Amino acid sequence: MGMTEQATDRGWFADLAPGSVDDAHEALGSGSAAEPADWPQRAVDAGFAEGEADYYDLLHEATMAATRATVVDRERADDKQLLHAVRAMDDADRTANELAERVGEWAGTLFDDVGTGVDAARELADREAATPLEARVVSLAGRVDDLAGEADDLRAFIERQAPEVAPNLSEMAGPVLAARLIALVGGLEQLAKKPSGTVQVLGAEDALFAHLAGRASSPKHGIIYTHEYVSGTRPEDRGSAARAFAGKLSIAARVDHYSGERRPEIHADLDDRMSTIRARAETDDTSDTGEGSQ
Numbered sequence: 001m002g003m004t005e006q007a008t009d010r011g012w013f014a015d016l017a018p019g020s021v022d023d024a025h026e027a028l029g030s031g032s033a034a035e036p037a038d039w040p041q042r043a044v045d046a047g048f049a050e051g052e053a054d055y056y057d058l059l060h061e062a063t064m065a066a067t068r069a070t071v072v073d074r075e076r077a078d079d080k081q082l083l084h085a086v087r088a089m090d091d092a093d094r095t096a097n098e099l100a101e102r103v104g105e106w107a108g109t110l111f112d113d114v115g116t117g118v119d120a121a122r123e124l125a126d127r128e129a130a131t132p133l134e135a136r137v138v139s140l141a142g143r144v145d146d147l148a149g150e151a152d153d154l155r156a157f158i159e160r161q162a163p164e165v166a167p168n169l170s171e172m173a174g175p176v177l178a179a180r181l182i183a184l185v186g187g188l189e190q191l192a193k194k195p196s197g198t199v200q201v202l203g204a205e206d207a208l209f210a211h212l213a214g215r216a217s218s219p220k221h222g223i224i225y226t227h228e229y230v231s232g233t234r235p236e237d238r239g240s241a242a243r244a245f246a247g248k249l250s251i252a253a254r255v256d257h258y259s260g261e262r263r264p265e266i267h268a269d270l271d272d273r274m275s276t277i278r279a280r281a282e283t284d285d286t287s288d289t290g291e292g293s294q
Contacts (some may be wrong), residue, residue: 011046158175173252
C-alpha cells in the first residue's frame with residue numbers, strides 16, 4: 001500500500017485493518033508527517049488500536065516487520081546475488097582443486113598414466129573402471145569434474161551479470177574482479193562509499209594488519225594486482241599504477257551505484273593515466289641505453 005498525502009496525515013495505520021501490521025512496512029518506509037501529532041489517540045479514534053499501550057505494541061510489531069522486509073529486499077538485490085555467485089565460484093574452484101590433489105594421489109597408486117590437477121581428474125572421470133576400487137577413484141574424479149564445471153558456469157553467470165549490476169566497474173576491472181571487489185565489502189553501495197585508498201588494498205587485509213602492527217611494510221595493492229594494469233606494470237611503478245587504478249575504480253563504483261549510467265570519460269582518463277605511468281619505463285630504458293643523447 002503506497003501512502004497518499006491524506007493517509008500520511010492520518011498516520012501509518014491508515015487503511016489498515018484493526019490490529020493488523022501485515023502491510024504496515026510500506027507505509028512506514030514511505031510515509032512522513034509535516035508536524036507531530038497525537039498518533040496513539042488518532043489510532044484509537046480510527047479503530048486501529050484499543051488504547052495507547054496497544055498502539056505502541058502494534059507500532060513495535062510494524063517496525064520489526066518493516067525491518068525484516070527491508071533485509072529481504074536487500075538480500076535479493078542484484079549486487080547481493082553477484083556477491084553470492086562469486087563466493088560460490090571460488091568455493092567450487094578451491095574444492096575442485098583440493099579434491100583433484102586427492103584424486104591424483106589415489107589414482108597414482110592404481111594407474112601408470114595419470115596426471116595431476118583438475119584437467120587430469122576430468123580425463124580420469126571418463127575412464128572405464130576395471131575393478132570396484134578403480135570405480136571409486138573414477139567416481140571421485142567425476143565429482144571434481146562436476147565442481148569444476150559448476151565453477152565454470154558460475155564464472156559465465158558473473159561475466160553476464162556483473163555488467164548489468166555495475167557497468168562502469170565491470171568495464172574497468174573486468175566482470176570477475178568487479179564482482180570480487182563488491183563481495184569483499186558486502187555490496188555495491190558499500191564499495192561506493194569506500195575511499196580509493198581502501199579499494200587499493202582490498203584483499204590484502206593480513207598484510208595491512210601486519211603493517212599496522214609494525215611487522216611489515218605497507219601493502220601497495222590487494223586483489224587489484226590481478227588486473228593487467230597493475231601486474232603488467234614494472235615493480236617500481238606498481239604503487240603509482242595501483243593508486244591510479246583504485247582511484248578510478250572508486251569513481252566507477254560511485255557512478256554505478258548512484259546513477260548506473262556508463263561514463264566513457266572515466267575509462268579514457270584511466271587509459272591516459274596508465275599510458276603516462278608506463279611511458280616512464282620507456283624513458284628510463286632509453287636513458288639507460290644512451291639513446292637520444294647528443
